[in-house]
Amino acid sequence: MSLNRRGFLGLTSGLAVVTLAGCGTSATSASSAPRAGGRLRAAFAGGGAKEVLDPHLANLFVEAARSKAMFDKLADLGGDVAPQPRLAEKWEPSTDLTRWRITLRKAVFHDGRPVRAQDVLASYARILDPNRAFRAKSSLALIDLPNSRAVDDRTVEFALKRPFVEFPNALAAFGAYIVPEGAEDFTKPVGSGAFSFVSFEPGRSVLLQRNPEYWEGAPLLEELEFVIANEESARTNALLGGQVEYAHDLTPTTARSHASSDRMTIHRAPNSAVQAFAMKLDRAPFDNRDLREALFLLADRPQLVESVLAGSGQVGNDLFGKGYQHYAGDLPQRERDVDKAKFLIRKAGAEGLVVKLDTSTAAAGMVEAATVFADQAKGSGLTIEVVQGNKDTYWADTLKNGSLSSFRSGAMPIETHIAQRLLSGAGTNVTKWARPEFDALYEKAVSTSDQSARTQAYQEMQRLLHTDGGYLMWGFADWIVGAKPNVGGISTAPANTLDWARFDKVWVG
Amino acid sequence: MNLASYAARRAALGLVQVLAVVTLVFFLVEALPGDAAVALAGDNPDPARIAQIRAAMRLDLPAAERFAQWLAGLPRLDFGESLVSGRPVAQFLFAGIGPTVVLAVLTLVLLLPISVLVGVLAALREGSLLDRALTSVSVALHSIPEFALAVVLIAVFGVQLAWLPPTAVGADVLAEPAVLVLPLVVLLARPICSISRLVRAGMVDALESDYVRHARRLGIGETRVRFAHALPNALAPAVQQVARTTDWLLGGVIVVEAVFVIPGLGTVLVDSVAARDLPVVQGLAVVFAVTTVAVNLLADLVAFRLAPRAEVIA
Numbered sequence: 001m002s003l004n005r006r007g008f009l010g011l012t013s014g015l016a017v018v019t020l021a022g023c024g025t026s027a028t029s030a031s032s033a034p035r036a037g038g039r040l041r042a043a044f045a046g047g048g049a050k051e052v053l054d055p056h057l058a059n060l061f062v063e064a065a066r067s068k069a070m071f072d073k074l075a076d077l078g079g080d081v082a083p084q085p086r087l088a089e090k091w092e093p094s095t096d097l098t099r100w101r102i103t104l105r106k107a108v109f110h111d112g113r114p115v116r117a118q119d120v121l122a123s124y125a126r127i128l129d130p131n132r133a134f135r136a137k138s139s140l141a142l143i144d145l146p147n148s149r150a151v152d153d154r155t156v157e158f159a160l161k162r163p164f165v166e167f168p169n170a171l172a173a174f175g176a177y178i179v180p181e182g183a184e185d186f187t188k189p190v191g192s193g194a195f196s197f198v199s200f201e202p203g204r205s206v207l208l209q210r211n212p213e214y215w216e217g218a219p220l221l222e223e224l225e226f227v228i229a230n231e232e233s234a235r236t237n238a239l240l241g242g243q244v245e246y247a248h249d250l251t252p253t254t255a256r257s258h259a260s261s262d263r264m265t266i267h268r269a270p271n272s273a274v275q276a277f278a279m280k281l282d283r284a285p286f287d288n289r290d291l292r293e294a295l296f297l298l299a300d301r302p303q304l305v306e307s308v309l310a311g312s313g314q315v316g317n318d319l320f321g322k323g324y325q326h327y328a329g330d331l332p333q334r335e336r337d338v339d340k341a342k343f344l345i346r347k348a349g350a351e352g353l354v355v356k357l358d359t360s361t362a363a364a365g366m367v368e369a370a371t372v373f374a375d376q377a378k379g380s381g382l383t384i385e386v387v388q389g390n391k392d393t394y395w396a397d398t399l400k401n402g403s404l405s406s407f408r409s410g411a412m413p414i415e416t417h418i419a420q421r422l423l424s425g426a427g428t429n430v431t432k433w434a435r436p437e438f439d440a441l442y443e444k445a446v447s448t449s450d451q452s453a454r455t456q457a458y459q460e461m462q463r464l465l466h467t468d469g470g471y472l473m474w475g476f477a478d479w480i481v482g483a484k485p486n487v488g489g490i491s492t493a494p495a496n497t498l499d500w501a502r503f504d505k506v507w508v509g
Numbered sequence: 510m511n512l513a514s515y516a517a518r519r520a521a522l523g524l525v526q527v528l529a530v531v532t533l534v535f536f537l538v539e540a541l542p543g544d545a546a547v548a549l550a551g552d553n554p555d556p557a558r559i560a561q562i563r564a565a566m567r568l569d570l571p572a573a574e575r576f577a578q579w580l581a582g583l584p585r586l587d588f589g590e591s592l593v594s595g596r597p598v599a600q601f602l603f604a605g606i607g608p609t610v611v612l613a614v615l616t617l618v619l620l621l622p623i624s625v626l627v628g629v630l631a632a633l634r635e636g637s638l639l640d641r642a643l644t645s646v647s648v649a650l651h652s653i654p655e656f657a658l659a660v661v662l663i664a665v666f667g668v669q670l671a672w673l674p675p676t677a678v679g680a681d682v683l684a685e686p687a688v689l690v691l692p693l694v695v696l697l698a699r700p701i702c703s704i705s706r707l708v709r710a711g712m713v714d715a716l717e718s719d720y721v722r723h724a725r726r727l728g729i730g731e732t733r734v735r736f737a738h739a740l741p742n743a744l745a746p747a748v749q750q751v752a753r754t755t756d757w758l759l760g761g762v763i764v765v766e767a768v769f770v771i772p773g774l775g776t777v778l779v780d781s782v783a784a785r786d787l788p789v790v791q792g793l794a795v796v797f798a799v800t801t802v803a804v805n806l807l808a809d810l811v812a813f814r815l816a817p818r819a820e821v822i823a
Binding site: 051203231233235391396397409 | 556559593594596604663671675772
């Protein structure tokens with residue numbers, strides 16, 4: 001059997017994506033008027049032994065969804081993957097962007113204690129603990145914690161190690177949840193979220209109930225139960241058999257075959273996961289720009305979207321974050337041009353060259369995409385040989401080894417994508433893109449409060465990546481969720497943005 | 510040698526076997542590419558972060574030292590803690606054993622009478638239409654793999670007809686026994702065939718044997734001849750097969766657990782190997798090894814009781 005590891009956030013830190021014209025909150029539901037009460041059972045893939053309720057340790061989609069139900073972050077990502085205030089009512093940077101004053105909303109934890117500035121500082125101190133390895137740590141690492149302080153119970157002042165205009169992205173980082181000061185034992189978690197904890201059976205289910213005191217208004221559902229079904233077919237069957245009302249992460253094939261069914265409604269969140277191939281620039285053969293361009297031109301993107309994603313997606317233009325804030329949408333769309341590709345391959349003296357394309361089942365569709373792409377490259381003079389590796393260690397393996405590999409990522413702000421993957425010192429720089437002029441542009445973008453200068457820097461960085469970069473981003477997959485037709489309020493916001501798996505807005509009709 | 514000293518010797522040997530299995534499993538999992546830190550880091554394989562996770566999990570200790578530490582806890586039945594979640598391994602084992610044992614016991618409770626009955630019926634009517642029908646059906650059923658049967662049963666009875674719940678997702682298997690019906694059918698299908706075939710063959714042999722002919726000559730009633738004299742001998746070969754089936758069931762049948770969403774030992778195994786969560790894998794290895802040794806010992810003792818022969822003990 002194959003465990004579906006898409007549950008393993010294809011993502012990285014914060015995620016989000018855009019939806020129709022930047023409106024991520026649009027609820028698309030066939031159901032009638034919102035109705036209060038009832039229990040919703042939601043089936044997710046889980047991790048069994050790996051599952052935890054500690055929101056700072058969250059790693060899987062199910063953990064992210066549960067954390068979101070029980071806890072709040074200071075900020076979260078909206079439809080255009082720009083940060084929106086959540087527990088923070090507002091943020092005000094100093095003019096040099098190194099001190100940020102954050103005013104907290106009036107909110108209470110499930111045990112009745114108010115959410116105070118001290119809780120915020122303690123939560124971040126826990127994440128930044130040098131002896132631990134929480135996922136949000138790298139995003140929050142620029143906070144100078146000893147020099148940050150609680151001005152009063154509802155005001156925090158953060159000192160930063162360097163000027164950073166995108167600090168709210170860090171507040172929205174994956175796993176940067178606010179927990180009560182001193183919280184270490186999460187067997188009965190206490191948060192400030194829309195649902196409070198009732199019971200947990202690892203690998204099987206988590207039961208939550210409505211928090212009537214929620215600062216944003218109590219949820220409609222009386223109870224919310226997360227159940228675990230690792231196999232996609234099992235989630236689909238459970239939904240069809242009426243055992244759950246919501247099934248997370250279905251395949252395009254399932255979506256296609258049940259699109260007109262009266263037993264389930266398919267909800268698609270566009271632009272949720274980018275699908276790509278990554279070429280390494282620091283080694284042969286893709287240190288040669290001509291060969292990179294040849295691959296860009298060999299990809300038949302509409303065919304990849306149609307075959308690998310079963311049509312549930314859109315073509316990409318080798319840039320991350322289609323439709324997100326700062327996306328360079330005016331660069332020309334790349335099209336397949338086999339003749340030019342052949343010419344470039346000859347020019348590079350690479351005729352007859354065999355390139356290994358590393359892939360694995362670590363994310364759905366990667367092996368299929370690699371196979372289709374290898375087929376598209378036939379007859380170009382360059383032979384692509386698909387090599388399937390170990391799925392459990394795939395991301396670490398391809399970060400170091402090989403020259404061409406399958407890649408997939410969930411949504412996150414374009415700034416985060418650059419910081420984590422494209423700066424010379426970035427920790428997960430798969431393409432080994434290292435350009436001092438690019439690093440300088442990034443520095444400029446994040447340390448200026450001049451909006452137009454920042455926009456210009458982002459455009460310039462993306463232009464460089466589009467012509468010279470190592471990511472062949474061929475498509476954006478829809479995120480697919482199935483639900484009973486009587487379930488309303490399901491947003492089409494991309495995975496891990498604020499409105500994804502946001503059950504406080506959902507109702508059962 | 511009497512039964513007790515034989516059992517004691519076998520148990521001691523079993524202990525050595527369990528230790529050997531556990532050592533082998535430790536070093537095999539150690540030899541898998543990547544460790545728990547790499548698996549946990551997933552698609553965010555920042556080397557700095559992996560190093561931090563590794564330190565937090567204390568994976569930076571040499572493998573031999575970690576193995577020794579784990580071994581030291583074993584006599585106290587301390588299986589250690591899961592690397593990933595920090596919860597005691599015993600908790601995982603305990604949670605997984607429940608559903609697996611429930612399924613295994615129910616399967617066996619149904620399996621034994623049905624397969625013996627089918628085997629005996631076929632043997633008593635050897636060569637008849639009934640015998641040939643039973644043979645054809647069981648050979649056909651035996652050739653269907655579990656996952657295929659499971660998928661078909663779910664599609665027909667779970668989804669199309671909606672007679673039975675298609676999965677056991679989120680359910681407490683004891684509180685909602687309906688969720689167990691389809692998994693039980695899948696688990697029973699093949700063992701019924703193999704065991705009833707063995708019973709049939711054993712029964713046919715026994716009925717033609719000298720001692721049965723002698724018993725008939727002594728005027729013992731036919732029912733008593735069949736069930737008191739022939740049947741116990743016919744069962745002896747089937748006992749080994751029942752033991753193998755029991756061992757298979759108690760190991761957690763991964764395919765059936767995955768398709769029906771039953772969070773048993775098989776699921777725990779798949780999850781923990783994928784996460785390289787060594788202490789949990791180790792704990793499972795102990796459970797599986799102990800089960801195998803115990804079930805086989807028990808089977809030998811039962812076979813010996815049914816048909817005492819010197820070679821069983823040898």
